[in-house]
Amino acid sequence: MELNTRGRYAVMAMADLAKHGGGGSVPLSAVAQRQQISLDYLEQLFLKLRRAGLVESLRGRHGGYKLGRPADEIFVAEIMSAVEEGTRMTRCFGEQAVGCLGESRCLTHNLWNALGDQIESFLASVSLKDVVEGSPRLAVERAVPRAPSVTPLDTAVESPAQ
Secondary structure, three states: OOOOHHHHHHHHHHHHHHHHOOOOOEOHHHHHHHHOOOHHHHHHHHHHHHHOOOEEEEOOOOOEEEEOOOHHHOEHHHHHHHOOOOOOOOOOOOOOOOOOEOOEOOOOHHHHHHHHHHHHHHHHHOEHHHHHHOOHHHHHHHHOOOOOOOOHHHHOOOOOOO
16 A cells, blocks of 8 residues: 555644644644645645644634644544545455456455555554654554564474484
8 A cells, every 4th residue: 555645745734733733823834844745735635624623724814724623632544534545455445346356356355455454443543642742653552452473483393203
């Protein structure tokens, strides 16, 4: 899976607001400059983010955007969804769609579908606060239990005695 700029830039801009907003509004031009993102593109993204209630716009001399909720209550999955960025790992769309290979599903369809679910679960567990504090790993540990690691010694097969 490769995220397009829509999702990445939306998360970057929202994290910038969380870091630099301090409860007040931030001019979108400042976000664009700090994150090196086109102002025109950010305006398009923020229209979608505002419609989703993730940001609020303020007019006037001290205008700009601020978070619609506290940073610890806004999750990356919400941002991705607001800007219509999916986490689909398969070529086919949804359960009702025609298969990956014309009429049938590919052999690995369920694998990639499950991976997409894990990515979605991860993104739903990481808040903007986690991103700003640099601690998304902690969010993962809260959300997804880790499988025990396997070392080559654990998987070695004893050879029969000769």
